[in-house]
Amino acid sequence: MGIELHHIRGFLTVAEERSFTRAAYKLNITQPTLSRTVQVLEEHAGARLLNRTTRRVELSKEGERLYGELSVLLPRLDAALRLDGARIRPRLVFAWGLPGTWAQRAAARFEGAAGVGVEFVRRDDPMAELERGDADVALVWGRISAPDVSATTMLHEERVAAVGRDTPWAARASIPWGEAAELPLVLNTVSDSTPPDEWPRRCRPRVGVEVGNLDEALEAVAAGRGIAVLPDAAARRHQHPGVSFVPMVGAPPVPLHLVYRKRDAHPLTRRLILAAHEAAEAAEAAEAAA
Numbered sequence: 488m489g490i491e492l493h494h495i496r497g498f499l500t501v502a503e504e505r506s507f508t509r510a511a512y513k514l515n516i517t518q519p520t521l522s523r524t525v526q527v528l529e530e531h532a533g534a535r536l537l538n539r540t541t542r543r544v545e546l547s548k549e550g551e552r553l554y555g556e557l558s559v560l561l562p563r564l565d566a567a568l569r570l571d572g573a574r575i576r577p578r579l580v581f582a583w584g585l586p587g588t589w590a591q592r593a594a595a596r597f598e599g600a601a602g603v604g605v606e607f608v609r610r611d612d613p614m615a616e617l618e619r620g621d622a623d624v625a626l627v628w629g630r631i632s633a634p635d636v637s638a639t640t641m642l643h644e645e646r647v648a649a650v651g652r653d654t655p656w657a658a659r660a661s662i663p664w665g666e667a668a669e670l671p672l673v674l675n676t677v678s679d680s681t682p683p684d685e686w687p688r689r690c691r692p693r694v695g696v697e698v699g700n701l702d703e704a705l706e707a708v709a710a711g712r713g714i715a716v717l718p719d720a721a722a723r724r725h726q727h728p729g730v731s732f733v734p735m736v737g738a739p740p741v742p743l744h745l746v747y748r749k750r751d752a753h754p755l756t757r758r759l760i761l762a763a764h765e766a767a768e769a770a771e772a773a774e775a776a777a
Contacts, residue, residue, distance in 0.1 A: 587770060596765060
């Protein structure tokens, strides 16, 4: 059974806080996850390291000895791994915003486990940043077709139609997917999640105007140049006085991916993606319980 840094860090934090609750909060992980982390270390050591009661956590005799050694070794190991004194943070690039709050929580989880933060970068073309090597992970909506990258799906969202507030469509309670194909489409050629080929070949919308980012798309919609089809998260994050967001009926949900290079990936990429999945699952569970 392999012991990793997060097992050691978890044990040391509980030992210092004398509480699984406070330690889990400090590490930004769940208490059951932290309990299992310490249990793995105890199984590896072959001894109980912590004496747990309903009111307090105390180090056992074996735990005192191990804490004394690890509390000295871990800072030295952290310093050695930094090499030049400052580890390079992974860069996560996105086009127009981070959906919900799970991405920020994922970054906090990652920092607690890896000891280094995440650098968030907004660019109109996240995939171009990734392919040039200027970013380590890209947050991308829609289909992924680029070579030499891997993608993990984080979630699926419903699509909404962005329509001009002065158009008849703004008064609709919903817009069927098929009817939307009859209207000119405002197409973001850089990072659109809904290109015309999302519709069946026989009934695809014509492109009314091409733009380069979400802000330009909303301005074109407000000017009556057509409609834009977006993830619901975009509607929540980007209000516009001249645009209404109308739910779509029968539209396939749009996926959100974390994308990274197959080669020359940042050494902490997989740990960042794991933290993202844990945060997304926790957010989904909290939403289901609400």
